[in-house]
């Protein structure tokens with residue numbers, strides 16, 4: 568199955584993607600995680616995108632499309648994938664349609680208040696990328712990942728001014744994709760407000776599993 572997870576920042580796309588890849592036995596491709604790994608490695612790509620990401624802006628379409636095109640050509644995704652955080656603009660969606668056919672687009676529906684609550688409390692493992700939350704899903708030991716023992720930190724783009732910018736960018740550049748994919752008959756809406764286990768069940772029903 569070839570899926571896109573679409574939704575505002577902090578809607579829970581990455582959290583559900585981790586569960587969904589186990590259920591569907593497919594790969595998660597998170598453009599945000601790929602960019603964060605590049606920043607951590609201080610690669611040429613990382614040096615180029617760090618300031619853009621910290622400010623809550625989007626990386627340019629050309630760079631992002633080239634990265635996804637290359638990733639989707641790899642062998643491990645030929646049976647399916649979840650694109651988590653791509654496409655984010657109409658040009659990205661148009662480019663994607665030239666190199667991959669998508670089965671469904673899962674649209675995470677959540678009000679801004681939910682986004683602010685989730686991003687305000689998000690804690691992430693620097694090593695394995697697992698998402699915790701200061702209230703809803705705390706690591707067993709403060710500051711240490713339950714899964715790999717890595718350091719749990721607050722993402723630079725989870726600072727209040729960057730969160731506001733990301734929401735603005737989402738409304739202007741990404742939200743138009745909802746109609747773009749609805750018109751193509753690919754959109755499946757998911758209520759992203761409940762706790763994770765309920766969302767997983769609703770996702771399975773929506774996928775006919």
Ligand code: AP5
Pocket residue numbers: 574575576577578579580581582583598599600602619620623624625626627631651652653654655659685686688689690698699700701703704724733759760761762763766
């Ligand atoms: P990216 O990493 O994709 O960020 P995002 O879309 O803003 O999404 P998030 O990772 O913030 O949120 P999420 O929806 O995955 O929520 P999560 O599961 O973590 O992108 C980062 C940056 O990279 C962008 O700003 C941009 O600069 C660049 N970039 C990436 N893709 C790009 C593209 N295509 N084009 C251009 N630039 C691009 O959950 C959030 C929190 O809530 C966690 O703490 C979690 O534990 C908690 N939580 C999740 N679900 C629930 C639930 N059901 N109940 C309670 N708590 C929950």
